[in-house]
Amino acid sequence: MVFLISTPLLSNYVSCIRRTVVNSTTNLITKTLSPLGQSARNMSKLKSHSGAKKRFMPTANGNYKRWQVGLRHLNSGFSAERTNRLSRTVFVDKTQKRMLRKALPYSCSK
Known part of the structure; x- marks a missing residue:
């Protein structure tokens, strides 16, 4: 009670x-x-970058996956091997990973 x-x-x-x-x-x-009923000691939340949310997928071990560029248009002369390679996802490198940790603060715990 x-x-x-x-x-x-x-x-x-x-x-x-x-x-x-x-x-x-x-x-x-x-x-x-506080007078509005919220806790007086709460910190403000960080905003995630909305463009990065749509382009990068966090993995369980702290990396990010992304689609490769160059497959939307002007690719009629590409070989089948090249279009298949461009259709796969790849991992970002460490410089992009550092930038993505700031752009997506709540995506990965690592």
């Missing part, structure tokens, strides 16, 4: 609400909330 007790707290002209949650085991958990 959880009881909510709220009391207003004025500090530096900013109104915050302190909620004390009392559990049935008499453990006290205190949170300071």
Whole structure:
């Protein structure tokens, strides 16, 4: 059973609400909330680059896969071997990987 007790707290002209949650085991958990109801200590989230999300696929070991370029148009003179090679996916190299870790901050844990 959880009881909510709220009391207003004025500090530096900013109104915050302190909620004390009392559990049935008499453990006290205190949170300071902003007037909008969000936690006062949350950091802002990073934005992922929307173009990079569409072009690069993260793998489980921290690498990224991408499609090869040059297969959309003006390729009628290419050999079948070349078009087959261009249709495969490849891994990015380490310079692109460093850039992609910044562009896609939540894609890989490594």
